[in-house]
Amino acid sequence: MNFLLKQMKNIEPLFKKGGRFEKLHSVYDGFATFLFVPDKVTSRGAHIRDYMDMKRTMIIVVLALMPALLFGCYNIGLQHTRAFGINDWTLMHMFWFGFLKLLPMIIVSYLVGLGIEFVAAQIRGHEINEGYLVTGMLIPLIMPIDVPLWMVAVSVAFAVIIGKEIFGGTGMNVLNPALTARAFLFFSYPGWMTGDAIWIEGLVKGGGLDGFSGATPLAVAKLEGMANMPSAMEMFIGTIPGSVGETSVVAILIGAFILLVTGVGSWRIMLSMTLGALGMGLLLNATGGNEYTQIPAYYHLIMGGFAFGTVFMATDPVTAAQTNTGKYIYGALTGILVVIIRVFNPAYPEGTMLAILLMNVMAPLIDHYVVNANIRRRLKRVTTA
Amino acid sequence: MEKVEKEPLWSAKNKKLLTNPLGQDNPITVQVLGICSALAVTVKMQPAIVMAISVMVVLAVSNVVIAALRKMIPGRIRIIVQLVVIATMVILVDQFLKAFAFDVSKQLSVFVGLIITNCIIMGRLEAFAMANKPWPAFLDGLGNAWGYGLILVIVSFFREFLGSGTIMGFPVMEKLGVYNFGYEDNGMMILPPMALITVGLIIWVQRSRNKSLVETK
Numbered sequence: 001m002n003f004l005l006k007q008m009k010n011i012e013p014l015f016k017k018g019g020r021f022e023k024l025h026s027v028y029d030g031f032a033t034f035l036f037v038p039d040k041v042t043s044r045g046a047h048i049r050d051y052m053d054m055k056r057t058m059i060i061v062v063l064a065l066m067p068a069l070l071f072g073c074y075n076i077g078l079q080h081t082r083a084f085g086i087n088d089w090t091l092m093h094m095f096w097f098g099f100l101k102l103l104p105m106i107i108v109s110y111l112v113g114l115g116i117e118f119v120a121a122q123i124r125g126h127e128i129n130e131g132y133l134v135t136g137m138l139i140p141l142i143m144p145i146d147v148p149l150w151m152v153a154v155s156v157a158f159a160v161i162i163g164k165e166i167f168g169g170t171g172m173n174v175l176n177p178a179l180t181a182r183a184f185l186f187f188s189y190p191g192w193m194t195g196d197a198i199w200i201e202g203l204v205k206g207g208g209l210d211g212f213s214g215a216t217p218l219a220v221a222k223l224e225g226m227a228n229m230p231s232a233m234e235m236f237i238g239t240i241p242g243s244v245g246e247t248s249v250v251a252i253l254i255g256a257f258i259l260l261v262t263g264v265g266s267w268r269i270m271l272s273m274t275l276g277a278l279g280m281g282l283l284l285n286a287t288g289g290n291e292y293t294q295i296p297a298y299y300h301l302i303m304g305g306f307a308f309g310t311v312f313m314a315t316d317p318v319t320a321a322q323t324n325t326g327k328y329i330y331g332a333l334t335g336i337l338v339v340i341i342r343v344f345n346p347a348y349p350e351g352t353m354l355a356i357l358l359m360n361v362m363a364p365l366i367d368h369y370v371v372n373a374n375i376r377r378r379l380k381r382v383t384t385a
Numbered sequence: 386m387e388k389v390e391k392e393p394l395w396s397a398k399n400k401k402l403l404t405n406p407l408g409q410d411n412p413i414t415v416q417v418l419g420i421c422s423a424l425a426v427t428v429k430m431q432p433a434i435v436m437a438i439s440v441m442v443v444l445a446v447s448n449v450v451i452a453a454l455r456k457m458i459p460g461r462i463r464i465i466v467q468l469v470v471i472a473t474m475v476i477l478v479d480q481f482l483k484a485f486a487f488d489v490s491k492q493l494s495v496f497v498g499l500i501i502t503n504c505i506i507m508g509r510l511e512a513f514a515m516a517n518k519p520w521p522a523f524l525d526g527l528g529n530a531w532g533y534g535l536i537l538v539i540v541s542f543f544r545e546f547l548g549s550g551t552i553m554g555f556p557v558m559e560k561l562g563v564y565n566f567g568y569e570d571n572g573m574m575i576l577p578p579m580a581l582i583t584v585g586l587i588i589w590v591q592r593s594r595n596k597s598l599v600e601t602k
Binding site for chain 1: 567568569571572573574576582589
């Protein structure tokens, strides 16, 4: 490490004002602070700084994603063996199979996204923002495994430029960039984002077992009736078809634990969103309507992208509501919307993505009213006293 | 009667009436008018061009008519008079399209009729024709319709090219053979939100080239 630090210090003057690579100063800055704690000395104002700067925060989220990522790799292999009737693969074999399938997607996601971030930082003269570290890891995890890489590249470019940079970069975006990328793919190339075959590696090209459908539990409930859905235990553990990182509730809960213990994720949003979905599910169970209203309420929490969306997407500190009361409202409404979209909209079996994006747009409005209500309440106290 | 100096037909001021709306005074990208029809008819280039021509005819003729009548129109009912003129022109255009270009007229469906409510037309009648002579009003109408049509054509070019892989119905992407490499048309370009985003990108490009358009706080 000392060697590396020395090397970085040696080349630092090149990137300072007047140096040969002056224009690349933000690239240098980005790498230097990525490797070491920044040695910047404050000249005025608050002198005590928290080591939990944005880069460390982001690293913790990436860490929390690891269980879902690892399980996702294993599940890709597992689903592949099931679809093609392979019996003799070991656990490691399945894992490596999935890992090698997923790796290109992660690489493409980071290359394109970080590339655009670097260029944008140079144009604006900013430092490079760390936000993409998490987004770049989230995007492969919410894609079906078989989606072509160039589509991933296009959707990442769209999400970073249109979803984020034109609003002013990290911290200024209205919509969650990872979900923007997914929504873009969803509406642009529906053939690769919906249907039954895409969730399992290789099934699009054909060659699967006869009668093997590969549909996600939500799609099964819609197409074949609820009796054919996988058991709750299977959905909880995650050995079901679906987007790479979303299937295993166990792995996601480990991630949620890491986020909550370190205080990076908001427990208010996770709790209220879960309660919102559960409440709406129970309400629909009671009222009836169409047959999907009879899906047991707790199924909604373990099916599809709900768990992943609740833990990693809805809690995005930039796009969620900022006030504490606002977070409860935001979370609860998101949960309610997820269930409503799932139950009443036959065209979209998955409601988590759309619900979170919609509530991202509403979040500033919620905050506005929460803040105003607070001002009114305190004003009353002052004037009556 | 005051004496008015006779102005040449193509004075610098009159030429500006034609060219300004193409760039720095564009009805869509600068005045942000007529957005709704720009979103609706730009999926393919052909309807977009027909729409642009229709708007041009309606706007130029109504501008001339209103400019000619401007001294006779009582101020309090001027909007109604303007609307009567526009509606007459729109119905003529609509009937003409139905007679000679039925397919396109079906694609445009209700949007030809909705030219009546196109903010650009009412805006030009109110802002220009009511206060100018017929000839400048005619040029102003043409200029604004071209400015509108220009954006329509640009937007529809990108939407048709990326969304359907064709240009004016000619299958460019197929002839290039890119489908064999796994390329697919982008379905989102056909949906209205992408028209909005495309217009936004055009505004972005225009403002980064012409800083005088950027609002100062």
